[in-house]
Amino acid sequence: MTTSTPLSERIVNRLAQLGNRRPSRRSFLTTATLAGTALAVNPWDYLTKPQNAYASVCGPGATCDAGWSAMCCSINKGHNTCPPNTFAGGWWKADRSSFCGGAARYYIDCNAKPGHHFHCRCNKSNCDHRYVACNVFRYGQCNTQVKGTTAVVCRQISCRPPWELYPGKCGKSSATDNNTRAHNAPCLTKANTYPRLVTFKEGRAVLHEGQYRKTGQRLVAPNRHTKAYLQSDGDFVIANQDGIVWSTRTSPEARGGRLVMGKDGRLAVVDKSGTVRWRSSNPATTTTSYLRLRNNGQLAIYRGDKVVWHTKTHTP
Structure with missing residues (x-):
């Protein structure tokens, strides 16, 4: 092949070298796609050096x-x-x-x-x-x-x-x-x-003292990219585009229970009998507090404008 060979002809020749003698439609499309990626990533090496399209996908400096x-x-x-x-x-x-x-x-x-x-x-x-x-x-x-x-x-x-x-x-x-x-x-x-965010159905983002969520009831961040809910197995979880990213690990003990924002300013998961199976680690208080699911993916307890407890979770 001379340097005067048109680029289009060189591409066809390389595709032919990669394929079987009688390729199926699927194998040809797969080969063409891989070759296209190789051309986009590392065109010079792919067309001029004895390597396959798969190796070229990784680009330069891959050894x-x-x-x-x-x-x-x-x-x-x-x-x-x-x-x-x-x-x-x-x-x-x-x-x-x-x-x-x-x-x-x-x-x-x-x-x-x-x-x-x-x-x-x-x-x-x-x-x-x-x-x-x-x-x-x-x-x-x-x-x-x-x-x-x-x-x-x-x-x-x-x-x-x-x-x-x-x-x-x-x-x-x-x-x-x-x-x-x-x-x-x-x-x-x-x-x-390009992390693809999930948009959940609208729901409340705040839980005030004395309020609770039962099995299946949700909290949803204002931007709708994070949700938190009590599962049927008793586990309270936070989920985003990656699936479940945090949980209270209260399954199966809290099955049939509730998530409660207590009047002491702490969040708790209780079982059917009212026994606490999990509680947030912030100190109890008589100051008015509330729970919020934030746009950044954190579940946070506020006292006024101050966050006193939050999960170590994140949604982009």
Whole structure:
């Protein structure tokens, strides 16, 4: 093939090399889709080097010796989130990313929590052969309350800014590396890089002292992206686009019971006999209090304008 061969002909030739001699319609469409992704991510290498479209999907710097950290979805069962025993330690961005519609693409380092050890290795689950827990480094714009520098276990990728994904946890101080613009993995999709929020049916967001919720009755945040409800098994839960993200763990003891905002300013789950099976940890008070499900995904108890207790939950 000469350099004068038209691009369209080169694409057809590469598709033919990838396919079977008599491909089915489905296999041809799958191959064409994969090739299209490879062309978008790493066109020069895909057309000029002896590698398949699958390898090209991961973009440049995907080999173990390239020195970059693997994508979290490659090592976290397909989930584009920080794995257990890691935390968002910092971030950078690449501008004008085709993966994010021409906007910035954000790379969030998931560092190992202090005291938790991860074995340094190269990922082999897909073409993303980058490092896992080898680069000891921290940008430091996130979770500044966690001291020290630990290994970057993997990278969470997002088209939403980190300060929106982790409000109050990640700052806006920016670092940019456009060399990482085409870094990718097969498990990164539009669905998990643009977190898709769920909109629930309208409901009340506030529970005042003496009020309660029975099985199936809901609290819904004003923006309708988070809901909280008492399940039939007696467990009171908070749910958002990721499903259930918090619970009182009162199943089955509180089956048939209620969630009560007590006159002592504390939230409780009681069983059918009125026995408390779970209670919020804030001190009792005679000051008027109320419960609110907030737009940020937290269930919070207020005394006046002050939050005295809240769940450690979050909805972007």
